[in-house]
Amino acid sequence: MVQPPADRVVQEPRQHTNGxxxxxxxxxxxxxxxxREGxxxxxMRRLARALEYDPMSLYRYAANKAALLDGIAETVLSRLTVDSADPDWAAQLRAVARDYRRLALTHPNVVPLLVTRPLATPLALRPRGTLRPLEAILTLLTRAGFSSAEALHIYRALFGLLHGHVxxxxxxxxxxxxxxxxxxxxxxxxxPIGEFPLLRGLASTLATYDGAAELERGLDILLTGLTTTLVPHP
Structure with missing residues (x-):
């Protein structure tokens, strides 16, 4: 393989160069x-160079870049753990939220694929791997006694909070x-202080932003509201 000039060398993922x-x-x-790069x-060409394969060989596994991006979203979401057998549904949703935040902070450049990209795709046409957390959470909540419609409402409220938070x-x-x-x-x-006095006054609060604590506060509000307004049916 011909190497580019020294000042243009890009470090490729070493673990992907054999096999x-x-x-x-x-x-x-x-x-x-x-x-690494966004x-x-x-x-497809950049990926093929990193893998040291001909670009055409990649199309066997992804028909185009859109399919490749869907696969990446599936890869990340496959690491989101949902214990649908947990008897404490609220505690499990809190654990899922923390896990989702961890994934988002680990892969910040992937967040647009998780948050905004699905909005352009009908639910039934999304990659199945991206729907598994939804199915698992619906299972968790219906086992807890919620109706299917209530479970979907809770899921939407939770992930609306999570997407906005991350x-x-x-x-x-x-x-x-x-x-x-x-x-x-x-x-x-x-x-201008005359136009934004309250925002300027929040400088110390904004400067000490704690993402983990902010998420917990949001979850406290959400889960308290849900347990007050939605009661599982035995």
Missing amino acids: KLNRARMLACALEIID IEKLS LNELQELVDNPDETDDLLRLGLHRL
């Missing part, structure tokens, strides 16, 4: 590229990290 090509290996390599840098947490950017004053660190001093 027989299969779908799992291809998706693992694609996920690593996205983790979705926009992934292409997007917010990943966007908590600091403008000037070396500043000691919270207003300056966040760049809020640029906002």
